[in-house]
Amino acid sequence: MDRRDFLKALALSGAAFTLKLNGGMDIFAQSVQNTQTGKAVDLVAVMGGEPDAMFKKAIAEMGGINKFIKSGYKVVVKPNIGWDKTPALAGNTNPKLVTEIVRQCVSAGAKEVVVFDHTCDDWVKCYKNSGIEAAAKAAGAKVLPANEESYYQTVSLPQGKKLKTTKVHKAILECDAWINVPILKHHGGANMSISMKNLMGIIWDRRIFHSTNLQQCIADVCTLDKKPVLNVVDAYRLMKSNGPQGRSEADVVLTKGLFLSQDMVAVDTAATKFFSQVRDMPLDHVKYLENGQTLGIGTMDIDKLNVKRIKM
């Protein structure tokens, strides 16, 4: 408890500090540096490998998992497990990627690694058929349910414009660090579903998002104090149409990509541009990006960032 309180205090003061500096980028405010060049890396983009291999490359560029996950941490890995779909249908995060992230967290000395998602379809079926439950457990994670309101706790979002309070899963509130692992998908409502949209899986009531300006609420929930320390976008298979659920493999394209950043807005901007090569998606249609930038969650101006591009 002492350590957690200390961390909370650290997070708060850190947040206040960084808010002034660069609009509340990241609460842990770690300077991520490339081990070779010594220059800070903001975003890593990888193409052409298997999900686990691409993550290994990417995280190495960011300075290794140990930068983000310290020994003794309670860690949450939050994939998208929203739908009762098999991995080939790309409705959920690739289980191989989840395995690799969990494995690295464990080897970094994490005390506990937790995996969960608030699913749309029946959660038991989603966890099972996505292959994520088995993958996470095999790598040493604990798989938590998120099907019931009592697993959530109300938090306030003082910076939120439309969404002032929401109920967040206790696992997120109680962890030391969490890693956001969305899959890159077309989305009929929000237009794109990437890392910011993936936060709708850590909260209880989603209808309110839809009824009170979805694009603003997605940005608002990302103002949560406890931000992910890493966002790993799975673009191994992307869903180009009929998202976020998809109907068949015809909606899926094998693109073998992966994006990694601490900045949710930046990584989502990069992923949207990547997606645009398959199907046109103007950035201004994905309004939560701009809304997020306005709230100081991150930047859409990825040209100004230090981006590492790796082809395998």
Place this chain on the structure above:
Amino acid sequence: MLKSLRVIISALILILITFYFLDFAGILSHQFHVLAHIQFIPALLFVNIVAIVCIIGITLLFGRVYCSVVCPMGIFQDVVSKISKLVSRKKKRYAYRKNNPVLRWSVVGVAIITFCLGYTFILGLIDPYSAYGRMLVHLFKPVYLLGNNLLATVFNHFGNYTFYRIEIVMQSLYAFIIGIFTLGIVGFLAWKSGRLYCNTICPVGTVLGYVGKFALFKIRIKTDACNHCGLCAKECKASCIDSKAGTVDYSRCVNCFNCIDSCNREGLSFTVAGKKMNRKNEKQKSINEQKRQFLLSGLATAIAIPATWAQGKAKTVNGGRRTVPISPPGAVGAEHLLHHCTSCHLCIAKCPSNVLKPAWMEYGFGGIMQPVMSFEKGFCNFDCTVCSNICPNGALKPLSVEEKHLTQVGRVVFDETMCVVHREGTNCGACSEHCPTQAVKMVPYKDGLTIPFVDPDMCVGCGGCEFICPTRPYRAIHVEGNKIQQQAKAFTVEQTDEKEITDFGF
């Protein structure tokens, strides 16, 4: 010996069937639904020839063993009367009671006539298996879930997630009340008088009792050994042994074999017919036959009038939004459901998405308690075929996943004027997001917004859209039931020429 065998088999059947109803976590395989398929009324409605022939055949051989070892309500009553025996201070004694064939056959008559007229509700109400199923779903399951949730709370507190909490959904108040009444009446009768329900009200008991009279093996009193002490009658839950006369009423004997062990003189045995047959019952029968016919014809006229009057009365549901109720997938249509379902609520118990609930007046009076789809708590999983494949009555016909994908239980109706996108000018798309066939598709609207566009022909009626639609009090999108289930139009996969992505695009 025979009694022990009876106790072991019946306990096993009762535990399995009860646990199969309660088990939400899928611990028991769905294969256990055969336990529901071997119940008499479901087997009749399913026209499950094998089960019917077996039940009748066994009854012709051994009497009403079905009532003692297969029927869960019968076994449940044995448990209740056993408990009453253990806890009551006075020594519990049963006594011979006269048979009441008029009442018994009247109940059968009413059940058959009302069933033929489309009031399956009555048959469902008194069918012992269905009544037991409803008690499980509406009374015992909430308790079971509560226990699970308490365990989950304790375990989760210590970081163990073997148990997880489940929302306890009270499907309907009146189904709960019917469950309470069933438990109250059957429980009280069992507590006080053993198998009185089985031998006065239960239509299965009456029919099998009649068949049982002709059984090969019967409990027989050895006239040379019997001294009419009455010990056996005191033990007889069915109150069917008249020890003074030395006779057993085989229409009521459920073959519990308690009497055999009770006799100090080994005066009872379970054997094939000896030299002397009891002629007493035969005489009684011929008198009853006339009474029965009179009663049946009287009942038929009495019921026909209100029947014609009440038929075809379908009420609006969901606050006036849905005009035609949605029957579960595989139900063929409301009419088929009406004539097959006795409302055991096994489908309701096993639906993983809490989509099924007992109907009130949606299907009209005759269909009270039959399962109807409701999207308050969830929506029908596209790949799930559980309800249709476990229904013991054949009220829901078995569907493969492929068939289910094209079974249209209802059609989507979209009201743009209510839609968030139209009214607020913001993105939503929750309906389309939940649509497995994209019968609800987001199409360009204005200012980069997208709005739902519906193709009801492709809709399967799963209710995902209605469930998630955030508008209140009425949803902007809902499903209208099909009176007869249709074949949905399969979606066509649009093949686009795929260009390979070789760059990052930024």
